Amino acid sequence: MSKRLRVGIVGGNAQRGWARDAHIPALKHLKDDFELEAVSARTQTIADEAQAIFGAKRAYADSIALAQDPNIDIVSVTVKVPEHRAVVLAALNAGKHVYCEWPLGRDLAESKEMTSAIGPNSQVMIGLQGLSAPAIRQAAALVASGSLGSLKLMRVFSATAGWGAEASPNHAYLQDKRNGATLETITGGHTLAAMEALAGAYVEVDARNTTLRKHVRIQGSADVVQRSCADHMLVTGQHASGCVSTLEVAGGVIDRSFSLELVGENGWLKISGGHPGGYQVGLLNLETSFPSEPLTPLVATGLDGPPLNVAEHYMRFAKDIRSGAQSVPDFDVAMRLTQLLDTIDLAATKGQRHRL
Template identity: 55%
Template sequence: MTNAPLRIGFAGANAERGWARDAHLRAVRAVPDLTVKAVSARTQVIADAAAIWFGAQVAYADSLAMVRDPEVDIVAVTVKVPEHRGIVLAALEAGKHVYSEWPLGRDLAETKELAAAAQRAGTHCMVGTQGGFAPAVRHAATLVQGGSFGRPRNLRVVSTTQGWGKQVPPFYAYLQDKRNGATLATIAGGHTLAMVERVVGPYVELSAMSSVLVPDVEIVETGETMRRTSPDHMLVMGRHAGGCVSLVEVLGGIALPLRFELTCTGGTLTINGGHAGGFQVGDLVVSTVPPSPAQSGQAAPAATGSSANVSELWAAFARDIRDGTRTVPDFDDAVHLTLLLDAVDAASEGGGRVTIGT
């Protein structure tokens, strides 16, 4: 491998909107070892406009053609979740490294299929659970797991997002249909549970209640009403491998700062901050009693706002590819998180406790 920057092809690039434009572009530009080589979109017109915005040299109206481009090293899959499978499989078959937005697949079967394909391909794969990879979250995990405050005893988390409210824009209407796999539970809930496990360890049992509190949703611009089938509120009560108990609430339709309050036998730790789009999008700060060592700097300090946590993922991914290490959340981690979310569904539907890992 040369020392030239790793070349990324973005599937699902758009010059007008989207997570690739709003977060990934600035995130990648903050990492010297990465560059945008190509983009793809639904039409050539959209792709050409995206190429100008992203600074890409090549624009494709067909994502499958882009993944076969020999000058693309990494395929970044930033399309809607139902479209992930085809592009990810094609990219792996072409021998590419792959970044996929979270959730990886629409359901557990699809997620396992993609993880198995990644194992066969042997390339580096990353899933975009940047919430659990945020510098503040990793710092908190280091402090807790290093025993700085004794044994974790109880944790309370309130995680909110303005999404899944009473009104949604047309391009987010698909998020209201549970069958598409991109829901409050999988997106906001997935990021939140990944953060919780990162700090206090894996769940061993849980109970849950998921609810649709606002069943009728207005599509802004058109005024149409659609029926929401995906929960807009989620409660998870669990016990973790180290004995810590936790209560996690995930709410849609409201933008409040993250509340992450951990009590240990020798002190307390909180994570503060957040963003209207969810804590994983914003800057976070760790506070402790008694005081603890300061958080170390970001790997990509040039990235700020919604790009900061994403840039941390990209910087680590580039290092992994260069060094042969595997430090970022991968497709096997996506399977684990999907299994955990399925357990939340089972607990909510059955009304009892679910044991994890059996």
Template identity: 55%
Template sequence: MTDTSPNTGPNTGPLRIGFAGGNATRGWARDAHLPAIRALPGLAVGAVSARDQSLADEAAAVFGAPVAYGDTLAMVRDPGIDIVAVTVKVPEHRAIVLAAIAAGKHVYCEWPLGRDLAEAEELAAAARASDVHVAIGLQGTHAPAIRHAARLVREGAIGRPLNLRVVSPTAGWANEAPPFYAYLQDKRNGATLSSIAGGHTIAVIEAIVGPYADLSAINSILRDTVRISGTDEVVQRTCPDHVLAIGRHANGCVSSLEVLGGLPNTPFLFELRGTEGALTVSGHHAGGFQVSDLTVTATPAAAPQSAHVVAGLAGGPINVAESWAAFEADIRAGTRTVPDFETAVRLTRVLDAIDTAADTGGRVTIAD
């Protein structure tokens, strides 16, 4: 551990965040979480950890962290940390989340929560048995456009939702990947096109039109080998790079969802038709719709969507800042409004239903 500032005692100022998985040169924590937190006066970086001390020291210099840990579990036990942000690879989530909850820390965990439903249920049970606040990183649901669209539907602006068409492309899962994304090609790691791009999209679909009741699906591996850029290595892809799902929602709305990899220049499409009107959500980012600044268009014309809670951000940090602002507000007020580990379990069940439907060729009912 490298400590350049005392970090003990009760917190009367900003909530102090310990980053599990800081990286000085790349990564979602550096590129999205860090600018978001710097824009929120009620939050501060309190520590950062990495897989060894030298990497932690490098990350701390970039993050402005007063403490650097080469041991993440030691950081979790730091009495000066209020929130543990879990931004490591998905297979490493479980151990860190369980340790953080046991240490009485609030937890913000990147989506997906775990490698599979069993891990998600285990982590949700641990959170349920504690007094800590937990958040799952489904930042797309915090986008002002998504909240606005959900409010319009809830208030009956387009009548009863009838049918929804969604196309959700992303640059990832193409025919080439950088070395640090090689692990995304292996289904066993739980970080796939289905779970990441599909999960973020389904979370938004359910936020706007309500939960799926049942669905059918086709999973496809269109490119079964992946070149690792800058090397001669070729790895096998064992997870789908194309997902089609046809669903019926609890309110009777029917929906089609297509999730596609390898398409950095294709815009996001979300078209919802109701008995009294329609709305679209549009936007584009190579990293997926959840990273972009989205816009809602409704007919008949509706009130404009609200502005961002945090001004002055662009790209990835926009919706991440919205989610952090809501999580901070929950912790301080004792409320529980943000998507949490129970949300993650529900979403993982939907993803499991897609896999089951694709494997069996049948229609799968989704348990509550």
């Protein structure tokens, strides 16, 4: 067995958060390949609690210090998007491998700065874990093999329970577009990444981004915040393959499931999933109009929900680090996706079609 990769989690909190819900259970399930070396949080008290409950060796109140820890191989950045830049740059400057949650930065300038900082000894992965889901990977392989023939049309509906009429106190910052973590970037970005993985890069887009609920009540209080980001997206476009696509992204939806249908000259494939956190969070199903191989087994059988595809992502990253390959989505993919989202926003703002 290869030496286990030592992981430091930036954003360790035993009471809440994506690290607790997704990263920690994924790493524990993959204990033959990874070990949790350290955690950091905004206070030493929170970090110490996370260390005790998660089983880490060390706890930091300073995330930069964790990023510079010589005993860490991979720095996993799971804090809020505005905090990504400083930690990622520190980790890359220290020669670490980096797993950064999506979105990479608040804007394209931050994403470019972080991408430019990658040194020859560091490998990076962006947290678009839906791209590691077996259903997405097998669908992409079927497209690449020519099983569908020439691609014609893709129809996608992508929903999330987030960005509804209410938000938890911890999600109040998601309503402010300036923070870079919005319905467009998170639910929209994850979905657009899958669409490009199947139908190729967008070459032209038209869009309408709408804020249907302009005021959001904060749960457990009388506070109301203004929403400056969209909570509904409509995107039409054409891909490099010639395929045309339609996408609806809907916030505040819990009674409709994710659905993707891709039609080619030789048949169709359909991907479906029902997790309220978005398509990238849970198990996905793949159907085809023609005989196809069963889905590749999950690397972490027995997991469900948030850790499921994160575990798939970690295992692919480990293989890349050990082999020197680059099969996982990296920061270049993150920059491409950020540029796509900027173009969609521009098309929606200007009310006209734009080319990429």
